[in-house]
Amino acid sequence: MIEKPRKTSAPRPTTTRPSAGPAVPRMWRWLAATILVLGLAAVFRYLVVEPRSMGFACSETPTPWWCGPREWVIMLHLNNVWGAVALASGILALFFRQNWALPVALVTGLAGMVLYDTGLSAIGFLFALLRMLRS
Structure with a gap:
């Protein structure tokens, strides 16, 4: 049998929009993590670091168990550790595309700002x- 040639039309360009499926839940996870870090840092700042009663309690002997972690966080602040870690991990995330550095930069950056x-x-x-926008 002889087949008749089929009429073929030029392929039409497809205009498909990129699906927003996986990006939307990922955005909500980042937003939830941001709110969690901001909330924990704010609670720590306003309930543990700032009150004078906490400072007075830590100057007594014997000191309560929570004075050690409080002093560590205050020393991190005084030595700009939050900012140095945020900047270093932000540079690693943005310019060297290190995936592990992105959440470190976000968490330490937010905690340092609070x-x-x-x-x-x-x-x-x-x-x-900026790294999140590039990915």
């Missing part, structure tokens, strides 16, 4: 946000 280490923390957090 716990008085705003300069470097904000830059590291901004680098992490």
